[in-house]
Amino acid sequence: MRRNWIGTTSMRLAVGMALIAVLVVALSGLAAPSWQPTRPIEFVAPYAPGGGSDVLARTIASIVEAEKLSPVPLIVVNRVGGGGTVGTTYVAGKRGIPHILLTYISGQVSAPLMAPGAATWRDLTMIARLAIDEELIYVRMDSPYKTIKDIVTAAQQRPGAVTIAGTATGQEDHMVTRLFERAAKIKLRYVPFRSGGEVMAALMGGQVEMAWANPNEAAPQWEAKQVRAIAVARETRLPAMPDVPTFREQGYDVTFKMFRGIAAPPEIPPEAVAFYENMLKRMTESSRWKEGYLKRYMLTDAWMGSKEFTAFVAQQEEVFRRILKELGLIK
Amino acid sequence: MELLQNLYTGFSLAVSPTNLLFAAIGVIYGTITGALPGIGSVTAVALLLPLTFTMNPTTALIMLAGIYYGVAYGGTITAVLINVPGDSSAVMTTLDGYQLALQGRAGPALSIAAIGSFIAGTISTIILMGLAPPLAKFALRFGPPEYFALAILAFSLLTAFEGRQPIKIVVSTLLGLLIATVGLDVVSGLPRFTFDSPQLLGGISFVTVIIGLFGIGEVLSSVEQEMRLDFLRAKFRLRDVFPTWQDWIASRWAILRGTIIGFLVGILPGAGATTASFLAYLSEKRLSKHPERFGRGAIEGVASPESANNAACIGAFAPLLALGIPGSATTAVLLAGFMIWGIRPGPMLFQRNADLVWALIASMYIGNLMLVLLNIFFIPAFVAVLRIPYTILMPLIVVFSTMGAFSVNNDLFDVWLMLGFGVLGYLMKKLDYPVAPMVLALVLGPFAENSLRQAFIISGGSLSIFFTRPISAVLMGLAILAYLYPLIRWAVKSVRQVTTAATDLISARR
Numbered sequence: 001m002r003r004n005w006i007g008t009t010s011m012r013l014a015v016g017m018a019l020i021a022v023l024v025v026a027l028s029g030l031a032a033p034s035w036q037p038t039r040p041i042e043f044v045a046p047y048a049p050g051g052g053s054d055v056l057a058r059t060i061a062s063i064v065e066a067e068k069l070s071p072v073p074l075i076v077v078n079r080v081g082g083g084g085t086v087g088t089t090y091v092a093g094k095r096g097i098p099h100i101l102l103t104y105i106s107g108q109v110s111a112p113l114m115a116p117g118a119a120t121w122r123d124l125t126m127i128a129r130l131a132i133d134e135e136l137i138y139v140r141m142d143s144p145y146k147t148i149k150d151i152v153t154a155a156q157q158r159p160g161a162v163t164i165a166g167t168a169t170g171q172e173d174h175m176v177t178r179l180f181e182r183a184a185k186i187k188l189r190y191v192p193f194r195s196g197g198e199v200m201a202a203l204m205g206g207q208v209e210m211a212w213a214n215p216n217e218a219a220p221q222w223e224a225k226q227v228r229a230i231a232v233a234r235e236t237r238l239p240a241m242p243d244v245p246t247f248r249e250q251g252y253d254v255t256f257k258m259f260r261g262i263a264a265p266p267e268i269p270p271e272a273v274a275f276y277e278n279m280l281k282r283m284t285e286s287s288r289w290k291e292g293y294l295k296r297y298m299l300t301d302a303w304m305g306s307k308e309f310t311a312f313v314a315q316q317e318e319v320f321r322r323i324l325k326e327l328g329l330i331k
Numbered sequence: 332m333e334l335l336q337n338l339y340t341g342f343s344l345a346v347s348p349t350n351l352l353f354a355a356i357g358v359i360y361g362t363i364t365g366a367l368p369g370i371g372s373v374t375a376v377a378l379l380l381p382l383t384f385t386m387n388p389t390t391a392l393i394m395l396a397g398i399y400y401g402v403a404y405g406g407t408i409t410a411v412l413i414n415v416p417g418d419s420s421a422v423m424t425t426l427d428g429y430q431l432a433l434q435g436r437a438g439p440a441l442s443i444a445a446i447g448s449f450i451a452g453t454i455s456t457i458i459l460m461g462l463a464p465p466l467a468k469f470a471l472r473f474g475p476p477e478y479f480a481l482a483i484l485a486f487s488l489l490t491a492f493e494g495r496q497p498i499k500i501v502v503s504t505l506l507g508l509l510i511a512t513v514g515l516d517v518v519s520g521l522p523r524f525t526f527d528s529p530q531l532l533g534g535i536s537f538v539t540v541i542i543g544l545f546g547i548g549e550v551l552s553s554v555e556q557e558m559r560l561d562f563l564r565a566k567f568r569l570r571d572v573f574p575t576w577q578d579w580i581a582s583r584w585a586i587l588r589g590t591i592i593g594f595l596v597g598i599l600p601g602a603g604a605t606t607a608s609f610l611a612y613l614s615e616k617r618l619s620k621h622p623e624r625f626g627r628g629a630i631e632g633v634a635s636p637e638s639a640n641n642a643a644c645i646g647a648f649a650p651l652l653a654l655g656i657p658g659s660a661t662t663a664v665l666l667a668g669f670m671i672w673g674i675r676p677g678p679m680l681f682q683r684n685a686d687l688v689w690a691l692i693a694s695m696y697i698g699n700l701m702l703v704l705l706n707i708f709f710i711p712a713f714v715a716v717l718r719i720p721y722t723i724l725m726p727l728i729v730v731f732s733t734m735g736a737f738s739v740n741n742d743l744f745d746v747w748l749m750l751g752f753g754v755l756g757y758l759m760k761k762l763d764y765p766v767a768p769m770v771l772a773l774v775l776g777p778f779a780e781n782s783l784r785q786a787f788i789i790s791g792g793s794l795s796i797f798f799t800r801p802i803s804a805v806l807m808g809l810a811i812l813a814y815l816y817p818l819i820r821w822a823v824k825s826v827r828q829v830t831t832a833a834t835d836l837i838s839a840r841r
Contacts, residue, residue, distance in 0.1 A: 048373075050664035079741060082522070082532030083515050086530060089529035117529050168518075169519055197656055205473065220675045220680075223678075224678030
């Protein structure tokens, strides 16, 4: 009797499963794009574990899995070095292979301008822009600087001697420093460090007068009121930091877009581009992305599809080229 | 009293079955990955980080911290047994550890490393518990000039390798410095010695170099040696696991000094466990009454760097927890973990998430105890590796070295580089060039170069920055003394000789 009961249940279960399976196949058939990945996707993060790109890649991989946005998993692989050029060049070498993705940020556009042999955006397929991170100037709480005007005045009194820390020469922090110098007609003393962590340590230890950081990088010290944010290089104030004025409000036109997006190897089929575009679009619509990523890391939603993103990157390259020329880093 | 209260809370959380289980998983996984060449603590922690996204943050942190210091234990095993450091912080351990293994004393070497690590881990946890915030603040006073002075002081310790031809030490050091300059330069932002090769833009990985120099170098030189198998056939007795009384006497101060050096270097956001182990070993050799024993199987040469690297791992938690600033590449991964779990480390952590901090600290005591027991218990099994015939063991080393080099960046390019450094390691051994100065230069080179140039940028090119800041001035003073030491010794000697001669003369007249 008992055995029979189990038998019936498992029979019912089997029929049910079969029905669900048919339904799933039918539904996915309706929405099926013309191309689907057939093996696990190698997702290259060209920066160290724990860094912004690494976190982005791992977040996307986990959302794609949780929301079942891809039939195959995304496997995050760190290929570190050369300011992102090592991993980027690796992906650029996988011509026509549609099972590789790459996190692609502003630094990967500027780095090849200074490093011959490294792949540029022309050697890749741009898939989508996802978000924009902000550049802010921070000082220690006990600093005499309260506004951008204070810094400009100091820089006029001590030309080229007011120190500002950031990441490696030629990278985003350095480029936005140049924009500030250009807008205020001043000269600062830029001190490059290996990582955002070292920049914060130098600021907190009073080794430098001020530093560039993203909201997320400085959040622990900012929340504890050990550092003060002077200005954000953005058109409007950051919703998460409403008390921090923009450069523009203070009379200096300094905006910088530190974007985060996704790229793939060159010459992959257009159907594959469409698949990834669609997958990422749906990913950015999830609450896991909005709450668990954008809000948590204080980033701004900035979706752009493949075409738009390609044009945007081309335009950014020209902006960066001009800045790097002004800095005397390229001819 | 409050401290005890907090610690009690911490322990009551840390001893929950789940947390104990994950502490055990962490330390065991850490030991294993630590023993595998190429997989250091950064990779080990990063690999398991995604699994913790949905875990309770306290449990996750306990596990990941366990991996971190577990790696420092595990790195010793292969360093002692097959002369291949499993982790970069175990490089110095190979110098005496492998010699001890050749003398049939692998057991005591491994157990003194485990016990030293345990003592260092425990003392460091006590310091971390009581003094994390003030120490972390102190560490921030180290800016570019201080880091440069520290590097210069470390380089001065290289003369501890005296005994060999000094010119060979210089050549080895310069070679290391040269290799360290390859890649994209942070200060100028431009590539150096990359020959337009995109792979070289990332520089030459330290791990690739040491696996090649030590692993493949060892295999190549073993090819032309007689089979040294006599000690391997000896039966393994239980007392061969533990250090002798003399070993204890020789190691006790080395462990304590290693702990202090390790912890102090560990809390600095710009230096790590590898630098700590170098400094500890070299200063131990400098202080020793019998420096000639080092490199020939001195047990304190194992005890000192092993204590230091463990202390440094624990020390690195001070700036992470108290300031939210990662003190090492591994704590940078942990910082990312904190963010993902929705917790901000830093000044607010001790107030907002006191439970988590104290559970972590309590788990460090427990984890270190687990590790020492685990490592000593398995020593007979580890040592059994030495009973594998060389004809099998050597190809195995090649396999592990290849895997290790590949895992650095998932790139075959690193494997070729590693093989190249293997040939270099063999040649250096053959021609009696010491390898350690090269490795030290590779670690300290970028550190010294970057901080020197940063200091000059900050000071506007003035040298005074190194001598007007108290910490930098003291370190520089020590370094100058260290460099002038041979000269001073010579001067004192000649003055003495003159005086003796004069006295002799005077007494002769009388």
